[in-house]
Amino acid sequence: MAQSKSATKLRQMLADPDKIIVCPGVHDGLTARVALNVGFDALYMTGAGTSASRLGLPDLGLATLDDMSLNASMIASLDRSAPLIADADTGFGGPLMVARTTERYILSGVAALHIEDQATTKRCGHLSGKEVVDTAAYVARIRAAVKTRERLGSEIVVIARTDSLQPLGYADAISRLKAAVAAGADVAFLEGMRTREQMARVVRDLSPTPCLLNMVGGGVTPLVTAREAKEEFGFRVVIWPIAGMTSVCIAMRELCRELKSEGEIRERYTEDGRVDGGVRDVFELCGLSACAEFDKEVGGASFANGA
Structure with missing residues (x-):
């Protein structure tokens, strides 16, 4: 199956100790095409960008499973040789809904998905006021994704994300991620780290589980290079989720201002x-x-x- 090949390739990339997987965030077919043309060997579909591009709305849990899975399916189909890691928010409900979400993502050709522990009325991980479910409910979400993967004979990579650092602190966040890994998650994702010390510590505390680093411009986590993420901290995956969204916003605003003020858009060469x-x-x-x-x-x- 095409989706199995993509997931298998991602697993091979994760197994290579010399490899760091760097993914630009894409939100539509055009930004995905640009990233692939530049030569990236893996992509990340952003939930924030999906909400902004498909709905014109902020990342406040307003995008539905259909919004997210249809976008992921389209992006994954553009190049089956480039694994797609896709945001799956909270899984969109309880364990049954998480199972349905995971199945949709598997059948869409997604190589990996991440599921978080925010309440269903979630928000961007770099906004304040986040609320999370208890650990048991979170682990049930992860277990539902893992069981669905097993049922379908898929190799999709399950990434456990926790947003509990902000409301509950570091110790709780690590405890949750360890419980998620015990339930079958393949990769750990601590969202909203505020210091380089936390970034180094999470990799040590969760070893040997691969860890994902989220680089959000204007967010709460210090920005580092891919080389630093790998050599200084030991992360295996780095995503820049708003790369496409930011570039489109800046460029479109510049061109619209030019058209508004001068009545034309000059050609660039x-x-x-x-x-x-x-x-x-x-x-x-x-x-x-x-x-x-x-x-x-x-x-x-x-x-x-x-x-």
Whole structure:
């Protein structure tokens, strides 16, 4: 199965002690295409970006399972050789709903998903006022995901995320993550760390379980490079979840201001004189030539006169 190959590849990447998996956050097909074109070998689908791009709303638990799983399915389908790690929020309910969520993600070709312990009315992990369920309820979510994986014969990677650091403190957060790993989680994700000391400590305290580091611009966690994350702290996965969302916001705002103030958007040029980001460039990024070639290969004539 295609989804099994993707998950298997991610597991192989996690098993390589010399490898750190660096994932840019993408929220739609275009940002995913850009990241793949640059050469990233794994991607991260952000829940915040999904909410912002599909709904135009903040990350306050407003995106549904359909919003998230359909977006994940589309992104995962663009390149089955590049594993997709996808946000699954709280699993969208109790154990039965977590099981349904996990099944949807598996069938969508997602290589890994992370499930958190916030209350169902969740919010971005770098906002204040977070509330979490008790440890038993959290572990039941993780166990539901693991059991569903086993039932479907999948290798999807289950990432246990806890947001309890903010409301309950470090000791509780580590206890929760250890319980989640005991229930079958493959990777640990402590959200909202505030110091480099905490970043180093969590990897030591959870060893040998691989740990994921979340790098959010403007968030509460100190930003570090991928090299620092690997060599200084020992993280195995680093995600930059709002990379796509931030870049789109900044660029779109700049171009809209230009159009508003000057009545036009000036063309930008590459070093070799081509229009940078012109319509054909975007279509090629999204597979224009590949589509035309496939049509020709199977005997079609839709693009016989070019495209």
